[in-house]
Every structure is written in structure tokens, then in C-alpha cells.
Amino acid sequence: MPQFKRFVAYLYYYENDTKEYLAGFARVEMRGGICRLEIHLKGTEYAGQEGKVSLFIRREGKILAFPVGNMRLMSQSSDYSGRISDGELGDETCHIQDVCGILIQPADGNFYGSQWDNGEIHKEEIEMQAAEEPSLQTEEVPMHHIFPEQMSMEKEIQERSTQEKDTGEKEASIWEHWENLKQKMTLLHPFEGENITCVHMELQDLRELPQKYWCLGNNSFLLHGFFNYRYLFFGEQVTPEGRELFLAVPGVYQKPEKVMAAIFGFPQFRTEKPCRQLEGTFGYWYRRMDG
Structure with missing residues (x-):
């Protein structure tokens, strides 16, 4: 039977690799090799900019971050929804059930992050995986499909x-x-x-x-x-x-x-x-x- 998980993960803002404050939350659903994701941020100093949204897994002391889309950051609230499946997450050794966190990265090097394992997020451990590969294309899921x-x-x-x-x-x-x-x-x-x-x-x-x-x-x-x-x-x-x-x-x-x-x-x-x-x-x- 395919593993099913549904949970809420809290997102924190990290500045200069330091966790600063609670900034929002994400709803995550993993079912049958597919991860559906909704992100909600309340207020941001990056109004009008875009943040790169990634899911990550941990491997050999590194955080492998797989881009799944871009999120428009707004001054009042920012929302994103999308999905990615097993076949779109790196090579055949990377699986949805291995995903343990989210990153949202504006252009200045700081980031919003959340993890649901026992690890921490450190900037020097993050390795971005190639975004241009076809295997990383994702499908946007409009909010009204969920509600x-x-x-x-x-x-x-x-x-x-x-x-x-x-x-x-x-x-x-x-x-x-x-x-x-x-x-x-x-x-x-x-x-x-x-x-x-x-x-x-x-x-x-x-x-x-x-x-x-x-x-x-x-x-x-x-x-x-x-x-x-x-x-x-x-x-x-x-x-x-x-x-x-x-x-x-x-x-x-x-x-x-x-x-x-x-x-x-x-x-x-x-x-x-x-x-x-x-x-x-x-x-x-x-x-x-x-x-």
C-alpha cells in the first residue's frame, strides 16, 4: 500500500544562517509517490520579488534541494501551490518519502525554511540541483482544486x-x-x-x-x-x-x-x-x- 502522509510544517525566516522568526506554514501531502504542497507566508520584506521553492532531502551531510517552482512574494500574504512526483525528483535513488523539508529562496541569499526530520538547516550544506532538467518540471495546482x-x-x-x-x-x-x-x-x-x-x-x-x-x-x-x-x-x-x-x-x-x-x-x-x-x-x- 502506498505510504500516505498529510501534515502542516511551519516555515521560519533565516537571515545570515540564523533562524529569526516564524513566517508562515505549509500543508504537505505525500501519497503514491506524489507530493502536493501549499505554502502560505504572512508578510515579507521581499514584496514584488520571487522566491525559488525547493523540496530537499539529506544525503551524506548535504541538503540536496530540488526546485519545484517560483513563488511571488507579496507584502501582505504570499501563497504557492504545486506538486512533484517520484520521477521528477532527481535520479532513481531519490524518492518522495525521503523529502524532509522545504526552502524558499529570494535572491539575496537568505531563505525561508522548514524541516520535519530531526536535522537543522544550514546554508553551507545546501546544494541546489539543476533546475533546467525536464525531470524537474512541475504542475501548478490551483487553490480552488483543493477548496x-x-x-x-x-x-x-x-x-x-x-x-x-x-x-x-x-x-x-x-x-x-x-x-x-x-x-x-x-x-x-x-x-x-x-x-x-x-x-x-x-x-x-x-x-x-x-x-x-x-x-x-x-x-x-x-x-x-x-x-x-x-x-x-x-x-x-x-x-x-x-x-x-x-x-x-x-x-x-x-x-x-x-x-x-x-x-x-x-x-x-x-x-x-x-x-x-x-x-x-x-x-x-x-x-x-x-x-
């Missing part, structure tokens, strides 16, 4: 925008949208000891919110959580101070995940039951939703 719901929602955004321009109709508030959702969705109370009511949402259900929130369908962290658990929570919390709405993404509390959640706009975390030790605990990264 077809996202493509559908983007189409509806365009149609809705055109409709509102034509009619001059003013959109309802988020609280009105919430009242509508409560009428047609099953109400849940998953958080023990808290006055919280919420509903299960899928990616396409974001269109049930005001249009200004539809862009969350492109939020890399939200997609990361939805990719793993296939649902979101939208709901209302009532406290002595008042009422507030929130959107929650399922995940596990880990320090790198906490940094990424905050960067992508989900700075708070709650568990379904009271918990003293958060590290390694399943729960929800969430953001408050204003009117």
Missing part, C-alpha cells in the same frame, strides 16, 4: 457586488445575519460553563455573513483549520458586559500555532471544557466580529 467551495464563493461575491450596485440595496448588519442563521441552522452549545450559542459552518457558509467578511474565505489560517476539521463555528457569547459575535477555527493549542493564529487575525483561544494546561489541547482559535 472548490472557495471558487463558488468568489463567484457569488462578484455576482452580489454587481447586484448591489444595480439596486443600491443596503446590506443587513451582522446581527441581522446572525438572527437569520439561528432560524435555519441547528443551534449548538459546545462550550461548557459559558453562555455561548453557535452554529456549524462550512466554508461556503461564510456567504451568509455580510459581504465584508467574505474575504475570510481566503484567510490562510482559516483554510488551514477548515482543511483539517472541515467545519467552523460562528456564534454569540453573552457576558455581564454585553453580547458579542465571534468566528472560530478548530485547532490545537501550540506555541507556533498561537503565533500564526494571531498573525492571521484569530488571536484568542478557547476550549470546550475548562482546562488548566492549554499546550497540546484541542479547542478553537477565534476572532470577535463587529457590526
Whole structure:
């Protein structure tokens, strides 16, 4: 049976061969001799430049880096998706299951990197393999092939925008949208000891919110959580101070995940039951939703 792996790897920025900070993450899937890759970086000082994306294996103390494509680096967020198979990775002794890391290299010699073995990444160990060989050609995988719901929602955004321009109709508030959702969705109370009511949402259900929130369908962290658990929570919390709405993404509390959640706009975390030790605990990264 072909070996199957699917995991998230965190990407760090390395300057002068020193690991500086957490910069993003990659979703990696290895199945049947094929590696599919999605990369998401949040913010970069290389806006407008391209970074060479490579997968690497370790051999005799060296990091053999095989280019798989180029990634356009942007000031706000940068995304890349692609795939490579066994036959496209070097010679017959190089296999997808041997891949143990990712490099993204701008032109200045610094790099973004991630590894999922026990080794480290040092610039002097990196040996770039020939990029011009036909065996290293790769196939781009558009994001909507992975999330077809996202493509559908983007189409509806365009149609809705055109409709509102034509009619001059003013959109309802988020609280009105919430009242509508409560009428047609099953109400849940998953958080023990808290006055919280919420509903299960899928990616396409974001269109049930005001249009200004539809862009969350492109939020890399939200997609990361939805990719793993296939649902979101939208709901209302009532406290002595008042009422507030929130959107929650399922995940596990880990320090790198906490940094990424905050960067992508989900700075708070709650568990379904009271918990003293958060590290390694399943729960929800969430953001408050204003009117």
C-alpha cells in the first residue's frame, strides 16, 4: 500500500544562517509517490520579488534541494501551490518519502525554511540541483482544486457586488445575519460553563455573513483549520458586559500555532471544557466580529 502522509510544517525566516522568526506554514501531502504542497507566508520584506521553492532531502551531510517552482512574494500574504512526483525528483535513488523539508529562496541569499526530520538547516550544506532538467518540471495546482467551495464563493461575491450596485440595496448588519442563521441552522452549545450559542459552518457558509467578511474565505489560517476539521463555528457569547459575535477555527493549542493564529487575525483561544494546561489541547482559535 502506498505510504500516505498529510501534515502542516511551519516555515521560519533565516537571515545570515540564523533562524529569526516564524513566517508562515505549509500543508504537505505525500501519497503514491506524489507530493502536493501549499505554502502560505504572512508578510515579507521581499514584496514584488520571487522566491525559488525547493523540496530537499539529506544525503551524506548535504541538503540536496530540488526546485519545484517560483513563488511571488507579496507584502501582505504570499501563497504557492504545486506538486512533484517520484520521477521528477532527481535520479532513481531519490524518492518522495525521503523529502524532509522545504526552502524558499529570494535572491539575496537568505531563505525561508522548514524541516520535519530531526536535522537543522544550514546554508553551507545546501546544494541546489539543476533546475533546467525536464525531470524537474512541475504542475501548478490551483487553490480552488483543493477548496472548490472557495471558487463558488468568489463567484457569488462578484455576482452580489454587481447586484448591489444595480439596486443600491443596503446590506443587513451582522446581527441581522446572525438572527437569520439561528432560524435555519441547528443551534449548538459546545462550550461548557459559558453562555455561548453557535452554529456549524462550512466554508461556503461564510456567504451568509455580510459581504465584508467574505474575504475570510481566503484567510490562510482559516483554510488551514477548515482543511483539517472541515467545519467552523460562528456564534454569540453573552457576558455581564454585553453580547458579542465571534468566528472560530478548530485547532490545537501550540506555541507556533498561537503565533500564526494571531498573525492571521484569530488571536484568542478557547476550549470546550475548562482546562488548566492549554499546550497540546484541542479547542478553537477565534476572532470577535463587529457590526
